[in-house]
Amino acid sequence: MIVERIENDLRQLYRHQPDRLKHIYGVVKTANELALLYGANTKDAKIAALLHDITKIKPQSFHEDAILNCYTPEILEEYSPPLYHAFSAVCVAKSEYGIINEDILNAIESHTLGRPNMSLLEKIIFISDYVEPNRTYPSCCRVRPIAYLDLNQAIYEALNDSIEFHENNGGKVPPIAYKTKDFYSK
Template sequence: PLSRDQLVERLRAALWDKRFEHVLRVEQTAIELARANGVNVEKASIAGLCHDYAKQRPDQDFIDEIHRKGLNPDLLNYGNAIWHGVVGAELIKDELGIWDEDILNAVRHHTTGAAVMSPLEQVVYMADYIEPGRDFPEVYRAREITAKDLGAGVAYQTKQTLEYLVKRNSPVYPTTLETYNAWVPAYR
């Protein structure tokens, strides 16, 4: 398996500087959330580093991978925002040799969440949202909530994301709705 330093170099090569720096901040935030929540810190580091590995790939790479791996054809109705996690996890497996299913699921679900998420998946989903470079208005509240209760953070982010998509008349990926139904009413 690749060492952390080797992974960092692969990410540096795959991403523009600003996005590479985001990835490093997500790694650090994921490590902190992992420590606070009894989650494997090394897995949090690897998943944090890799979560946006595929973000700058051309659409055709994702389309090819959807066909090659026989992924859900409904994916073809979406775009990079959904593909870079769900399909990106397959590229990480192929190209970085990461086979740990918990890490791969954390990458798969980092954008949409999922109805059922392991503690590691919750950590990466939240780290991407609250890393210190984020400055949208809701992020301050999100950091407070997540520090107290990781699951409550998941619910908060999911609700904010759904509101944002609906306000912009954006298509909502079905997994995002499943995440909403599983997490938001539970924290009412």
């Protein structure tokens, strides 16, 4: 029931952004494959995948308000604005859909940069977001087959590539990205 409600809302929200919806369903598909492969709960994987970008369409003020309501102001300092949606999505998952499963909430929250010592579900959502079939940049294509062989290695490679990309393009890389990369380099 909850899945149908989220899917209806997503269709409505992203009716003018079909590519975003396509991406979300790419994450759903990949997360399902990886959950079956590695033995995670497929229903939790589907809910987390459906919700991970549910607030991506919202304006900056929405994310900021949600973060100030559900988290602490430090989040706004530590993360760059394009990453706020992971936090506001957790707020929406709780308040709009009554999600209380901490593993699902953590998977939504850590989908952009991961974090050290992620649960299996968190790893699956993080890497599914990176390698889902609609992602076509070279790093995603390179990491995709690794995700089906070794999740930890895939996470390391994904972080390594995206940190390098952001550093080369003058973007601010939040400390958590380095911490995740270091953790999964072992």
